[in-house]
Structure formats: C-alpha cells, structure tokens
Amino acid sequence: MRGAQGARQWCWRWRRNPLRRRDDVFEAWIVLIVWTVMVLGGTLAGLVTAHAADESFTRLRHDRHAVPAVLVGATGSAVPAGEGAAYDHVRATVRWTAADGAPRVGTALVESGHKAGAHVVIWLDALGRPTTEPPTTSAAATESTLLGVGAAVALGGLVFGVGGVVRWRLDQRRYNRWEREWERLGPQWGHKTP
Numbered sequence: 289m290r291g292a293q294g295a296r297q298w299c300w301r302w303r304r305n306p307l308r309r310r311d312d313v314f315e316a317w318i319v320l321i322v323w324t325v326m327v328l329g330g331t332l333a334g335l336v337t338a339h340a341a342d343e344s345f346t347r348l349r350h351d352r353h354a355v356p357a358v359l360v361g362a363t364g365s366a367v368p369a370g371e372g373a374a375y376d377h378v379r380a381t382v383r384w385t386a387a388d389g390a391p392r393v394g395t396a397l398v399e400s401g402h403k404a405g406a407h408v409v410i411w412l413d414a415l416g417r418p419t420t421e422p423p424t425t426s427a428a429a430t431e432s433t434l435l436g437v438g439a440a441v442a443l444g445g446l447v448f449g450v451g452g453v454v455r456w457r458l459d460q461r462r463y464n465r466w467e468r469e470w471e472r473l474g475p476q477w478g479h480k481t482p
C-alpha cells in the first residue's frame with residue numbers, strides 16, 4: 289500500500305486535480321523529458337564515444353609499427369616523475385633503416401640509460417616518421433570506456449542543467465503571478481502587515 293501511495297505522490301502533476309496548474313503539467317513534461325534524455329541520450333552518447341575511441345585506437349595500432357634502431361648518442365637517466373617513480377623513456381637521436389632501404393636519422397622516445405650505439409626499438413607511423421607506441425588493447429579499452437562514461441556524464445549534466453534553468457524560470461513566473469495575485473487580493477483582507 290505504501291508503494292502505491294508513493295507513486296500517487298510522485299505523479300501528482302499527472303492526475304486530474306482542480307488545483308493543478310498548466311505550469312505543473314509543463315514542469316512534469318520537462319522532468320520526464322530531462323530524465324529520458326539523460327538516461328537514453330547519455331547511454332547513446334557514451335556508447336558512440338566509446339566505439340569511436342576504440343576504432344581510433346585500433347587504427348593507431350594498425351598504422352604504427354616497431355622497427356629496430358641504433359642510438360646516435362647516449363640517453364642519460366630518466367626524469368623523475370614523482371615519489372620514487374621515473375618516466376623510463378627519453379627523447380634521443382636514433383638511426384634506422386626505412387622500408388625502402390634508405391637510412392634515416394631522427395628523434396624518438398627510447399628507454400633511458402642506454403649508451404651510444406645501443407640497439408633500441410622505436411615506433412613509426414604510416415608515413416615512416418617516429419612516433420609514440422600505440423596503446424595496448426587493454427589500455428585502449430580502458431580509455432575508451434572512460435571517454436564513453438565522460439561523454440555520458442557530460443551530456444547528462446548539460447541536460448540536467450538546462451532542465452534546472454527551465455524549472456527555475458517556471459518558478460520565477462509562478463512567484464511573479466503569486467505576487468500579482470497578492471497585490472490584487474491582499475487589500476480585500478483588511479490591512480497589510482508592516
């Protein structure tokens with residue numbers, strides 16, 4: 289019985305009632321639309337974003353490939369990145385052989401601590417330029433999921449904010465009507481309270 293009473297209280301704007309105003313019905317529609325768009329639109333935006341990000345990461349993994357290279361100069365030590373942690377890659381000048389057999393020289397990210405002449409692995413893009421290593425499948429899945437969740441939350445927040453502004457405007461309109469009604473009917477009740 290308590291559940292039915294809660295549902296009646298929650299849906300009071302939808303029931304026939306002599307005290308129900310047009311603004312109440314309008315507000316009920318606004319709330320329904322906002323929640324529907326937040327749930328369905330947020331889910332759709334999250335799925336589309338996650339899918340697009342996953343395709344992008346898959347394309348990166350397909351376009352980039354690892355090649356052996358030789359360090360031209362020593363890499364030195366890694367730069368500290370926090371408590372006891374060190375980023376283990378540094379930018380260094382390397383020499384490698386391109387797909388057409390021509391020798392190439394450029395800068396690429398390599399593991400730190402190597403001496404000149406050491407053999408390292410670098411990553412090249414589809415045009416043969418040095419680039420970063422593409423994300424692993426698990427890292428790409430995690431990042432795609434986070435991007436999808438972020439898109440869903442962003443859309444939900446935007447829609448919730450717009451709905452809040454519309455409801456605020458409705459409240460302002462109601463307050464103005466009440467003020468006009470009070471100014472009209474208040475003097476009929478005798479004197480006003482100072």
